Each structure stands twice: as C-alpha cells, then as structure tokens.
Amino acid sequence: MRVFVSHRGGRFVFTHCAVFALLLAGGGLTAASLGSTGPQGAPPKDYALIVGTVWGPDDRPVAGVPIKIHSATGKKAKWELVSDRSGEFAQRVPAGRQDYVIQADIKTPKGQPKPEIMVQIEDNERKDVGLHLKQQGPTK
Numbered sequence: 380m381r382v383f384v385s386h387r388g389g390r391f392v393f394t395h396c397a398v399f400a401l402l403l404a405g406g407g408l409t410a411a412s413l414g415s416t417g418p419q420g421a422p423p424k425d426y427a428l429i430v431g432t433v434w435g436p437d438d439r440p441v442a443g444v445p446i447k448i449h450s451a452t453g454k455k456a457k458w459e460l461v462s463d464r465s466g467e468f469a470q471r472v473p474a475g476r477q478d479y480v481i482q483a484d485i486k487t488p489k490g491q492p493k494p495e496i497m498v499q500i501e502d503n504e505r506k507d508v509g510l511h512l513k514q515q516g517p518t519k
Contacts, residue, residue: 424474425474425503426471426472426473426474426503427471427472427473427474427475427500427502427503427504427505427506428469428470428471428472428504428505428506429448429469429470429472429479429481429498429500429505429506429508430467430468430469430505430506430507430508431446431467431468431469431481431507431508431509431510432462432465432466432467432468432508432509432510433446433462433466433467433468433483433510433512434466434509434510434511434512435512436512436513436514439466440462440465440466440467441462441466441512442462442463442464442465442466443461443462444461444462444466444483444484444485444510444512445459445460445461445483445484445485446459446460446461446462446468446481446482446483446484446510447459447481447482447484448460448470448472448479448480448481448482449479449480449482450477450478450479450480451477451478451479451480451497452478456482458470458472459484472500474500474502474503475500475502476499476500476501476502477499477500478497478498478499478500479497479498479499479500480495480496480497480498481495481496481497481498481508481510482494482495483495483510483512485512494510494511494512494513495510496508496509496510
C-alpha cells in the first residue's frame with residue numbers, strides 16, 4: 380500500500396490511503412476485522428469444502444462432466460456443478476457431521492449405476508476426492 384504524505388505550511392496533509400493506514404496502525408481497525416462479518420454484521424458461517432477431480436478410464440482428468448451432490452439420506456441433488464477444464468470441481472457444504480454422495484451425471488448402459496463416491500464430513504474441513512469414470516462396455 381502506498382502512503383502519500385506532504386508537508387504544506389507547517390501542516391501534514393494525508394491522503395485517504397494514509398489516513399486508512401494510520402487507523403490500521405493505531406489499533407482502531409485491523410485488517411482482519413475488515414470484511415470479517417457476514418450480511419448485516421452477522422458472523423461468517425462455517426463451512427466444509429469438498430474438492431474433487433473427475434478421472435477418465437485412461438486416468439486423465441475429464442472436463443465438462445456434470446456433478447450432482449446430495450446428502451446420503453436424501454435422493455434429490457442439493458448442488459449441481461460441472462468439472463472445469465482440469466477435471467476439477469469444488470463445493471461448499473455446511474459444517475458438521477454429514478455424509479454426501481457425489482455422482483457423475485452421465486449416461487450409462489441400462490442397469491449400470493452412475494459413477495459415485497461417498498464423502499464423510501466431520502466439521503469445517505476440506506475433503507479432496509477423486510471420481511473415477513469406468514470404461515463403458517458395448518451396448519446392445
């Protein structure tokens with residue numbers, strides 16, 4: 380951060396940046412306290428983070444795969460996202476003990492389940508997972 384101070388006629392003239400820096404240095408404000416609350420002064424919500432990579436049958440990342448995430452006890456997807464160009468995806472979920480099912484929403488042969496994995500969240504943590512797509516067999 381640049382601080383501009385000039386001396387004019389025995390007085391110091393501070394720019395807005397300098398005044399802000401002095402407030403920070405004086406302890407009236409801290410950089411950590413700025414923006415650390417949620418909407419209307421509420422404390423920020425805790426969350427867990429699920430980060431994953433979709434892997435193809437050739438063990439390479441796969442881009443553009445639709446992903447659905449739901450709780451293990453629920454059937455309807457709570458979050459829907461798509462793997463990025465590196466085959467990666469990330470989703471914030473509520474902190475606290477919960478099991479989630481992560482499923483690749485792709486077409487599969489009749490009777491074959493869609494690729495999915497189960498993730499257990501304990502608290503406000505980050506879980507890294509890999510979702511592996513299998514080679515599709517010939518269709519009849």
